[in-house]
Amino acid sequence: xxxxxxxxxxxxxxxxxxxxxxxxxxxxxxxxxxxxxxxxxxxxxxxxxxxxxxxxxxxxxxxxxxxxxxxxxxxxxxxxxxxxxxxxxxxxxxxxxxxxxxxxxxxxxxxxxxxxxxxxxxxxxxxxxxxxxxxxxxxxxxxxxxxxxxxxxxxxxxxxxxxxxxxxxxxxxxxxxxxxxxxxxxxxxxxxxxxxxxxxxxxxxxxxxxxxxxxxxxxxxxxxxxxxxxxxxxxxxxxxxxxxxxxxxxxxxxxxxxxxxxxxxxxxxxxxxxxxxxxxxxxxxxxxxxxxxxxxxxxxxxxxxxxxxxxxxxxxxxxxxxxxxxxxxxxxxxxxxxxxxxxxxxxxxxxxxx
Amino acid sequence: xxxxxxxxxxxxxxxxxxxxxxxxxxxxxxxxxxxxxxxxxxxxxxxxxxxxxxxxxxxxxxxxxxxxxxxxxxxxxxxxxxxxxxxxxxxxxxxxxxxxxxxxxxxxxxxxxxxxxxxxxxxxxxxxxxxxxxxxxxxxxxxxxxxxxxxxxxxxxxxxxxxxxxxxxxxxxxxxxxxxxxxxxxxxxxxxxxxxxxxxxxxxxxxxxxxxxxxxxxxxxxxxxxxxxxxxxxxxxxxxxxxxxxxxxxxxxxxxxxxxxxxxxxxxxxxxxxxxxxxxxxxxxxxxxxxxxxxxxxxxxxxxxxxxxxxxxxxxxxxxxxxxxxxxxx
Amino acid sequence: xxxxxxxxxxxxxxxxxxxxxxxxxxxxxxxxxxxxxxxxxxxxxxxxxxxxxxxxxxxxxxxxxxxxxxxxxxxxxxxxxxxxxxxxxxxxxxxxxxxxxxxxxxxxxxxxxxxxxxxxxxxxxxxxxxxxxxxxxxxxxxxxxxxxxxxxxxxxxxxxxxxxxxxxxxxxxxxxxxxxxxxxxxxxxxxxxxxxxxxxxxxxxxxxxxxxxxxxxxxxxxxxxxxxxxxxxxxxxxxxxxxxxxxxxxxxxxxxxxxxxxxxxxxxxxxxxxxxxxxxxxxxxxx
Numbered sequence: 001x002x003x004x005x006x007x008x009x010x011x012x013x014x015x016x017x018x019x020x021x022x023x024x025x026x027x028x029x030x031x032x033x034x035x036x037x038x039x040x041x042x043x044x045x046x047x048x049x050x051x052x053x054x055x056x057x058x059x060x061x062x063x064x065x066x067x068x069x070x071x072x073x074x075x076x077x078x079x080x081x082x083x084x085x086x087x088x089x090x091x092x093x094x095x096x097x098x099x100x101x102x103x104x105x106x107x108x109x110x111x112x113x114x115x116x117x118x119x120x121x122x123x124x125x126x127x128x129x130x131x132x133x134x135x136x137x138x139x140x141x142x143x144x145x146x147x148x149x150x151x152x153x154x155x156x157x158x159x160x161x162x163x164x165x166x167x168x169x170x171x172x173x174x175x176x177x178x179x180x181x182x183x184x185x186x187x188x189x190x191x192x193x194x195x196x197x198x199x200x201x202x203x204x205x206x207x208x209x210x211x212x213x214x215x216x217x218x219x220x221x222x223x224x225x226x227x228x229x230x231x232x233x234x235x236x237x238x239x240x241x242x243x244x245x246x247x248x249x250x251x252x253x254x255x256x257x258x259x260x261x262x263x264x265x266x267x268x269x270x271x272x273x274x275x276x277x278x279x280x281x282x283x284x285x286x287x288x289x290x291x292x293x294x295x296x297x298x299x300x301x302x303x304x305x306x307x308x309x310x311x312x313x314x315x316x317x318x319x320x321x322x323x324x325x326x327x328x329x330x331x332x333x334x335x336x337x338x339x340x341x342x343x344x345x346x347x348x349x350x351x352x353x354x
Numbered sequence: 355x356x357x358x359x360x361x362x363x364x365x366x367x368x369x370x371x372x373x374x375x376x377x378x379x380x381x382x383x384x385x386x387x388x389x390x391x392x393x394x395x396x397x398x399x400x401x402x403x404x405x406x407x408x409x410x411x412x413x414x415x416x417x418x419x420x421x422x423x424x425x426x427x428x429x430x431x432x433x434x435x436x437x438x439x440x441x442x443x444x445x446x447x448x449x450x451x452x453x454x455x456x457x458x459x460x461x462x463x464x465x466x467x468x469x470x471x472x473x474x475x476x477x478x479x480x481x482x483x484x485x486x487x488x489x490x491x492x493x494x495x496x497x498x499x500x501x502x503x504x505x506x507x508x509x510x511x512x513x514x515x516x517x518x519x520x521x522x523x524x525x526x527x528x529x530x531x532x533x534x535x536x537x538x539x540x541x542x543x544x545x546x547x548x549x550x551x552x553x554x555x556x557x558x559x560x561x562x563x564x565x566x567x568x569x570x571x572x573x574x575x576x577x578x579x580x581x582x583x584x585x586x587x588x589x590x591x592x593x594x595x596x597x598x599x600x601x602x603x604x605x606x607x608x609x610x611x612x613x614x615x616x617x618x619x620x621x622x623x624x625x626x627x628x629x630x631x632x633x634x635x636x637x638x639x640x641x642x643x644x645x646x647x648x649x650x651x652x653x654x655x656x657x658x659x660x661x662x663x664x665x666x667x668x669x670x671x672x673x674x675x676x677x678x679x680x681x682x683x684x
Numbered sequence: 685x686x687x688x689x690x691x692x693x694x695x696x697x698x699x700x701x702x703x704x705x706x707x708x709x710x711x712x713x714x715x716x717x718x719x720x721x722x723x724x725x726x727x728x729x730x731x732x733x734x735x736x737x738x739x740x741x742x743x744x745x746x747x748x749x750x751x752x753x754x755x756x757x758x759x760x761x762x763x764x765x766x767x768x769x770x771x772x773x774x775x776x777x778x779x780x781x782x783x784x785x786x787x788x789x790x791x792x793x794x795x796x797x798x799x800x801x802x803x804x805x806x807x808x809x810x811x812x813x814x815x816x817x818x819x820x821x822x823x824x825x826x827x828x829x830x831x832x833x834x835x836x837x838x839x840x841x842x843x844x845x846x847x848x849x850x851x852x853x854x855x856x857x858x859x860x861x862x863x864x865x866x867x868x869x870x871x872x873x874x875x876x877x878x879x880x881x882x883x884x885x886x887x888x889x890x891x892x893x894x895x896x897x898x899x900x901x902x903x904x905x906x907x908x909x910x911x912x913x914x915x916x917x918x919x920x921x922x923x924x925x926x927x928x929x930x931x932x933x934x935x936x937x938x939x940x941x942x943x944x945x946x947x948x949x950x951x952x953x954x955x956x957x958x959x960x961x962x963x964x965x966x967x968x969x970x971x
Contacts, residue, residue: 071636072636072637073637074634074636074637074638074639075636075637077637078636078638095428095639095640096428096640097428097639097640097641097642097643098639098640101641165526167526167527169527170612172607172611172612172633172634173633173634173636173637174634174636174637174638174639175637196427197425197427197429197430198427199426199427199428199639200637200639201426201634201637201638201639202425202426202427203423203424203425203426203427203614204612204613206613206615207613207623208525208526208527208529208611208612208613208623209529209610209611209612209613209623209625209633210496210529210608211492211607211608211633215496215608218496218497219496219527219528219529219611222496222497222500222501222504222527222528223501223504223526223527223528225526226526226527470771558808560804560806560808561808561810561811563766563769563802563804563808564804564808564809564810564868564871565810565821566766566769566794566797567764567766567797567801567802567804567872568797568798568801568821568824568825568871568872568875569794569795569796569797569798569799569801569821569825569875569877570794570797570821570824570825571794574824578810578820578824579810579811582810582811582812583810583811
């Protein structure tokens with residue numbers, strides 16, 4: 001029996017460490033590139049469907065293989081910081097601490113997409129539910145708790161809303177979708193801005209967390225009355241129902257590629273760090289159909305990297321109209337990047353060298 | 355020192371001079387190195403964890419343990435472990451409470467009661483449960499188990515036992531502390547039951563015969579002889595299960611729903627130390643965020659250590675009480 | 685190991701074998717407690733014992749002797765249905781206990797064992813205190829009144845009381861081997877059985893402890909019926925009133941099985957056996 005005790009001591013002493021080790025395993029699994037003909041990346045799950053198309057296309061065009069692990073924006077940043085990959089991908093710009101930890105990293109906007117409010121209300125199909133920013137914020141603040149609330153009814157004249165408890169669903173891991181979503185709510189609700197704020201991971205006032213997009217989708221699918229937010233490409237590929245949002249021009253829009261592109265038109269100048277927010281674009285005739293939860297998504301690389309040549313070629317290629325068109329269709333819904341952002345992206349990319 | 359000496363004198367006096375036996379030296383060296391390596395590894399991990407948590411320790415101090423906020427938003431950062439400690443405690447203890455009778459019952463069934471033809475297959479089946487990766491258990495938890503518990507078990511428990519604060523209003527989503535408890539129960543069941551099974555098998559047949567020969571029934575024999583004999587080991591097995599439950603991260607992250615509210619209602623969402631670390635470590639937004647997550651890990655490490663010491667203490671205590679260590683057998 | 689737990693009985697010369705045995709009363713005055721008829725004991729396809737028929741008498745010590753593998757342990761374990769624990773075991777024939785056949789599958793072995801106790805080859809005290817080793821059986825079987833008295837009486841009958849009365853709370857496992865075996869005897873008689881089966885009870889004990897056990901059997905004979913398996917012929921000669929000699933026989937196809945060769949008063953078995961095989965065995969020419 002003393003032997004049993006001894007083995008127990010060893011096993012459980014390591015158990016706690018295992019939890020930490022498991023957390024680090026995702027980043028460690030991506031191995032650094034050994035040959036010049038392979039590029040390894042990891043990060044955002046929002047961009048993952050785009051890279052699934054770009055990868056084979058670029059191999060065909062340039063003979064370079066592109067591997068990508070969809071581990072989430074936060075994990076992508078951790079991976080490029082640790083240099084276990086050649087590029088990271090994130091939907092949220094680097095925070096100051098992340099930027100300093102990453103050292104000579106630059107973030108380059110390379111695709112444009114959106115996150116969408118996804119719901120499970122029996123009898124209500126995609127696009128049948130209409131919401132606006134303040135209402136969405138009140139729902140996630142726990143101030144609107146039932147689907148037959150007058151505020152929701154007012155936006156949905158003619159739609160039969162059930163007497164059903166609302167369950168809000170969010171990402172439990174650090175996520176670019178969370179960043180875009182909370183950024184939007186902070187823009188449209190001063191209470192949200194002061195109480196919760198904008199980040200890839202926040203202190204939620206309530207609701208249920210799910211791990212990654214599939215986790216959130218699973219909770220929504222199994223919970224009548226649930227509402228959450230998921231990348232538009234994932235929503236389309238998995239036939240989930242999503243809401244029309246009222247933008248500042250007063251139009252209810254549905255996150256089509258032109259709607260997202262319209263939101264990006266609000267960018268006039270690109271700041272030095274390429275950090276851009278295009279949620280809730282102001283009222284403007286030019287982008288009256290703008291989807292208010294649009295987001296740029298970034299590729300993050302080290303300025304000095306042995307893979308500089310291959311990385312520059314690949315990212316330049318991804319920014320070409322041809323590559324952008326590959327991911328702009330009814331399944332993927334990535335809108336083309338506006339010219340002003342494109343030139344900023346290329347300027348940044350030119351800094352990357354071996 | 356190593357004298358392979360065959361002079362005539364030593365041949366006449368064959369037992370003199372301590373010889374060095376190569377095999378023993380190698381064994382001692384390898385075993386010693388392994389033991390030293392394991393100790394060094396544990397110390398290294400502990401030091402790394404303390405070092406990593408240092409920014410958070412110096413900012414929040416020990417009050418980190420009883421504050422229940424967790425806000426990683428840059429500019430309004432505030433961190434505390436209370437809600438996760440609570441989550442870890444309630445999930446692992448209730449899971450253990452559910453798993454213990456089940457696991458011991460299974461072990462008893464497999465060693466004493468089941469027809470011999472059933473023992474092999476059922477044993478492998480239960481042990482296969484341990485081989486399922488936790489991420490798969492978690493997936494099953496969120497897709498199948500969670501909704502089933504929410505729709506069927508939670509309302510029933512609430513209507514029958516709603517006066518107990520633990521069984522408050524059912525959750526609307528399948529993800530809850532309760533789902534995590536059931537998932538953890540399933541995960542620690544095979545560990546506890548297979549150790550218990552080994553312990554029961556280790557009860558000498560002559561002891562069982564001695565009890566049966568008095569005219570006791572099987573149940574009386576099990577209660578009077580098998581349980582007392584295996585008691586220390588079972589207590590240790592339960593603490594091993596508790597350690598497993600406290601440390602499980604991935605599956606819990608998938609089914610517990612998250613949140614920093616401390617609520618006695620098992621059907622609410624929550625988080626544990628391990629699940630919080632697993633969920634957010636890679637997405638940590640600031641250095642303080644990272645340090646605070648590691649601080650959670652440090653607390654978990656201390657808890658595990660405490661559980662271990664308790665296990666040792668129990669095993670030794672029981673052994674002493676029963677005189678097992680005195681080795682009285684002729 | 686030794687020392688603290690060693691019995692404090694006076695050490696007598698070992699080989700001064702006592703034969704305080706009373707002369708046997710005539711057979712017709714003896715009360716039959718077991719009537720065994722045509723008993724076969726079979727493990728799976730292997731026959732361990734074949735065609736055993738004999739009567740065991742109340743308040744006598746009956747010894748079962750024979751070479752290793754003759755099935756004497758198997759035989760004695762038939763009386764309290766201990767062989768039921770072996771899944772492939774079955775028996776044919778009958779064992780009538782006070783007239784009732786206890787060998788059938790309709791008989792509850794638990795009830796049989798309440799009347800027929802057993803002491804095993806190796807001392808097997810429970811991992812409990814000395815007191816609880818004796819009291820546990822009484823408690824479980826519902827004999828809860830005057831437990832202290834019962835425990836003291838059983839320990840006294842087993843000639844252990846004086847040695848342990850000051851440390852009843854100590855673990856049963858802290859006793860020496862001989863004390864442990866006497867504790868097991870106390871445990872067996874505390875629940876007031878009718879018969880006590882002893883399966884080589886002294887085989888793992890030193891001569892002093894062996895003698896202690898033989899003496900207590902003598903003392904308890906008036907209250908209990910003992911059936912003792914032993915490989916030690918001197919022991920049988922010392923303690924038994926009746927002795928049954930079992931041996932290994934060969935069947936037509938060369939298969940080996942145990943068989944009862946001769947059963948008679950101990951005196952007769954050791955001095956004037958009627959079977960050549962018995963004579964060979966008791967004179968040491970075989971076995």
